[in-house]
Amino acid sequence: MSFEVQPGEAFGFLGPNGAGKSSTMRMISCVSPRSAGELSILGMDPDDAGPTIRARLGVVPQEDNLDPELTVRENLYVYGRYFDIPKRTLRDRIEELLRFVQLTERGNDRVEPLSGGMKRRLTIARSLVNEPDVLLLDEPTTGLDPQARHALWDRLYRLKARGVTLVLTTHYMDEAEQLCDRLVVMDGGRIVAEGSPRQLIEEHSTREVVELRFAPGETERMAEKVADLGRRMEVLPDRILLYTTDGDAAVEAVGARRLDPLSILARRSTLEDVFLHLTGRQLVD
Amino acid sequence: MATTPALRATGYFARAYRRTWRASIMSTFFNPTLYLLAMGVGLGSFVDRNRGPATLGHTTYLHFVAPALAAAAAATTAASESMFPVMGAIKWQKTYLAMLATPLRVVDVMAGHLMWIGVRIATAVASYLIVMAAFGTVTSFQAIAILPVGILTGAAFATPLAAFAATQDTDGAFSLVFRLGVVPLFLFSGVFFTLSQLPAALRYLAYVTPLWNGVALCRPLAAGQVGALGLAGHLAYLLGVTAAGVVAARVTFARRLRV
Numbered sequence: 001m002s003f004e005v006q007p008g009e010a011f012g013f014l015g016p017n018g019a020g021k022s023s024t025m026r027m028i029s030c031v032s033p034r035s036a037g038e039l040s041i042l043g044m045d046p047d048d049a050g051p052t053i054r055a056r057l058g059v060v061p062q063e064d065n066l067d068p069e070l071t072v073r074e075n076l077y078v079y080g081r082y083f084d085i086p087k088r089t090l091r092d093r094i095e096e097l098l099r100f101v102q103l104t105e106r107g108n109d110r111v112e113p114l115s116g117g118m119k120r121r122l123t124i125a126r127s128l129v130n131e132p133d134v135l136l137l138d139e140p141t142t143g144l145d146p147q148a149r150h151a152l153w154d155r156l157y158r159l160k161a162r163g164v165t166l167v168l169t170t171h172y173m174d175e176a177e178q179l180c181d182r183l184v185v186m187d188g189g190r191i192v193a194e195g196s197p198r199q200l201i202e203e204h205s206t207r208e209v210v211e212l213r214f215a216p217g218e219t220e221r222m223a224e225k226v227a228d229l230g231r232r233m234e235v236l237p238d239r240i241l242l243y244t245t246d247g248d249a250a251v252e253a254v255g256a257r258r259l260d261p262l263s264i265l266a267r268r269s270t271l272e273d274v275f276l277h278l279t280g281r282q283l284v285d
Numbered sequence: 286m287a288t289t290p291a292l293r294a295t296g297y298f299a300r301a302y303r304r305t306w307r308a309s310i311m312s313t314f315f316n317p318t319l320y321l322l323a324m325g326v327g328l329g330s331f332v333d334r335n336r337g338p339a340t341l342g343h344t345t346y347l348h349f350v351a352p353a354l355a356a357a358a359a360a361t362t363a364a365s366e367s368m369f370p371v372m373g374a375i376k377w378q379k380t381y382l383a384m385l386a387t388p389l390r391v392v393d394v395m396a397g398h399l400m401w402i403g404v405r406i407a408t409a410v411a412s413y414l415i416v417m418a419a420f421g422t423v424t425s426f427q428a429i430a431i432l433p434v435g436i437l438t439g440a441a442f443a444t445p446l447a448a449f450a451a452t453q454d455t456d457g458a459f460s461l462v463f464r465l466g467v468v469p470l471f472l473f474s475g476v477f478f479t480l481s482q483l484p485a486a487l488r489y490l491a492y493v494t495p496l497w498n499g500v501a502l503c504r505p506l507a508a509g510q511v512g513a514l515g516l517a518g519h520l521a522y523l524l525g526v527t528a529a530g531v532v533a534a535r536v537t538f539a540r541r542l543r544v
Contacts, residue, residue, distance in 0.1 A: 031385050033543060051290070051388035059386035065379035069304055078297045082387035084288055130387075 001191045003184055007133075010156075010166040012176045014271075015186030016279050021169035022062060024186075025138045028167065029059050042133065055083060058132035058164075062139045064119050068112035072103055072122055075111055080129040090129070097125040101155060117148025124155060135159060137168040141175060153178055173271040187279045197271050204277055205269040206231055208247035212240040212254065213262045222259060229253050243269070290389050294397020297380065299404070313409050317358065317416035324350050324477070325420065340479075344508065351422040352507035353476040355413035355431055356499035359439035362409040364467045366402045367443040368459040371450035374398065381542055395447075395538045399531070402443045403436060410435030417507070425509025434506065434520075438499030441523045442467075444530025451537040470496045498522045 001024070005011040013021045026032035027039060030046040030053050039046055041053050066075050073094055080090040098104040101121040111119065120140065127135060140156070141149040156179060160166055170176055176183055177197045185193040185200070193200055201207075210230065214222045223235045229250045230242030244250045247266025254264060288296070302309070329346030341349045374380040384394050410432055417423050446462065453459070473487065474496035480488045491497045498519040505511040 029386060031382075031543075051390060054386065055388045057386075061382065061386065063379065065383040067301065067378060067380065067383075069301060074300060078300050079383065079387070081288075081296050082293050082384055082389055084290075084293060084388075 001184075001186070001189070003191065003194070005134075005165060005167055007165055008160075008163050010160050010168070010179050010181045012180035012183035013167075013169040013186055014171065014173075014176050014183050014275060015169075016171065018188075019186040019279070020189040021186055022138055023189075025136055025167075025169055029057060029136050030054050055130060056133045058127035058130065058135040060120075060123050060127045060135070060137040060140055062142070064123055066111045066119060066122060066126070069110065071108050071110055072098070072114075073107045075122060076126055076129055079126045083130040085130065093129060093131075097128055100128070100158075101125040102151075115148075117144050117151065120144060120148065120152060121155070124152070128159075132164065134165040134167060137166065139169055139171070141170070141172065149175075173275060177271050185275060185278050192278050193274070200274050201269050201271060204274045206243040207245050207269060208243075209267055209269050209273060210242040210244060210247050210250045210254075211263075211265045211267070212242065213238065213264075214240075214259075215262060222261070225257065225259060226254060241273075243273075290393035291396035291400060294384055294389055294394050295400045295404075296397075297384070298398060298401035302401075310408075310412075313412040314416060317354070317413045320354050321347065321351055321416060321420050321422075324354070325422070347420065348422050348424075348508065349504070350477060351413075351417045351420065352428070352431060352503040353500040355410055355417065355435055356438050356503040357471050357474070357476050357496060358409045358413050359406050359435040359499065360442045360496050361467060361471065362406050363402060363439035363443035364446055364463065366405045367399075367447040368450040368453075368462065369456055370402075371398065371447045372453050372456060372459075375451060375541060376454065385542060391539050391542050392535060394542070395534055399440075399444060399447060399534070402447070403440060406439030406443065407432065407436050410439070423507060425507065427509040427511060428507045430506050430511075431503050434499065434502045434523075437520070437523045437527065438495060438502075441495035441499070441526040441530070444527050444534055446530075448530055448533035448537045451534065451541050470494050475500050495523055495526050 001020075003011075013024060015021050023032065023035075027034045027046070028041060030041065030050040034046065042056055044053050046053055067078070070078065076094045076097060077090060080093070081087075085093070095104070098107050101124060103118060103121060103125065106114065106118065111122065114122070124137075124140070127137075137156075141152055144152065153175070156166060160179075166179065168175075168179065180197065182194070182196050183200070184191045193204060195203065212222070212226065219235065219237070219240060223233065223240050226240060226242060227233050230244040232243040234241040234243070242250055251264055251266050254261065325347035329350065332341075332346040375382075381394050384397075385391065389397075413435075414423065414428065414431055417428075449462075450459070473483065474491055474494055476496070480491050480497070483491065502511070502516060502519045505515065
């Protein structure tokens with residue numbers, strides 16, 4: 001795989017479980033040795049300059065590794081000390097970060113009973129304690145409820161606006177569409193597509209998709225009758241997907257043929273369509 | 286002023302310890318008191334009445350057992366601080382992983398944790414010394430050297446055991462190490478009786494254990510009967526085991542954490 005991230009950009013790795021997103025992230029964060037090839041982070045080689053590079057990175061790991069026994073403030077404090085941030089500077093910065101992630105009121109509470117969203121926000125605050133140039137986020141919102149996800153996205157936008165480079169992995173398409181300027185789709189340890197969300201949809205899907213549902217048992221037979229209405233068709237057990245440039249025209253054509261689907265829906269293509277097209281619908285464990 | 290990376294890691298463990306230090310400090314004073322009362326005074330009065338002083342080299346059993354117990358406390362503290370907490374930091378709390386996302390390197394994380402274990406051993410030995418003084422068993426200024434010697438005795442346990450713990454995925458083996466390693470050493474390393482009481486085979490086995498070497502140093506130190514020459518062999522042995530443990534830990538920590 002080969003990729004480059006520009007300063008100030010929000011760059012995403014998209015891919016199913018086991019595609020190699022987390023391994024890539026560990027190599028970028030200079031924790032794992034690279035398996036082979038060339039890797040340059042902030043213009044430095046991680047083998048020679050691991051600690052120097054890590055001093056300028058912020059890392060939000062997939063699994064929280066906060067200390068549940070310590071308080072919110074203590075977690076930020078001990079982490080900041082790993083960077084050798086002077087104690088007084090650190091104390092001021094902690095207050096600033098707590099405000100930023102809206103945890104000031106919980107500052108003296110132990111971490112253990114906090115909600116998943118709060119822990120995630122604290123992990124983000126912790127990753128910012130060294131004022132990093134690049135923030136690495138491994139599945140930042142996995143397992144969070146919609147409110148918590150939006151709160152988190154909002155913080156990430158603000159960081160981007162401040163010029164922080166964001167590199168993230170996700171398997172949420174809406175997250176990728178919301179946050180990423182540019183992304184790569186990974187599958188089986190390689191990059192299978194690269195571009196902005198819009199470009200990817202244009203290149204790997206049609207503008208619109210029509211979803212048709214028929215009575216059980218009818219789907220296969222009906223598929224033959226609508227196949228010519230789209231540029232590409234996908235037959236799933238419960239529905240037919242027609243990939244087309246003009247969804248409304250396809251809907252009208254289905255009506256004209258009197259096929260009487262149980263339901264019919266024309267919608268715009270999403271990154272999810274691209275993703276499933278590129279990485280398949282098979283479950284990978 | 287900049288703090289060395291390893292000391293920054295030690296700082297974390299010190300901070301985490303602040304949550305439990307009261308209970309922990311209580312027991313580090315409580316245990317020596319109980320042991321010196323039961324073994325030194327209780328069993329001691331029984332031993333001393335039956336030709337004890339003659340066999341023990343004209344000292345009381347309390348004076349005989351107290352410095353050896355200090356060495357044993359260093360060993361047991363080292364064992365409990367270097368196994369479960371090391372594996373937990375890798376596997377459960379993932380403390381090490383958090384540290385490794387910062388400028389700290391694997392070797393800093395390892396050294397930082399080992400130094401913290403050293404602090405815990407030092408606390409255990411120091412509180413033994415204080416309790417020993419209260420029991421009147423410290424009769425020489427040399428006894429102050431029990432502190433560094435005790436730390437070294439503990440380190441000879443802590444470094445190889447931490448190296449071992451870094452290879453483990455569950456805590457199953459740790460209770461085995463205690464049952465088959467630490468407890469037998471505690472009982473048969475000349476803490477409670479001289480090694481000449483043991484059959485020859487067991488005696489030679491005891492000579493190569495770190496605890497016996499620690500006991501052999503601490504006992505004469507408490508009485509102020511150590512010459513520089515007497516120290517050298519045991520010190521060299523304990524330093525050797527500690528150094529081998531550090532080398533092993535560097536390998537196992539790197540293997541476990543650089544993946």
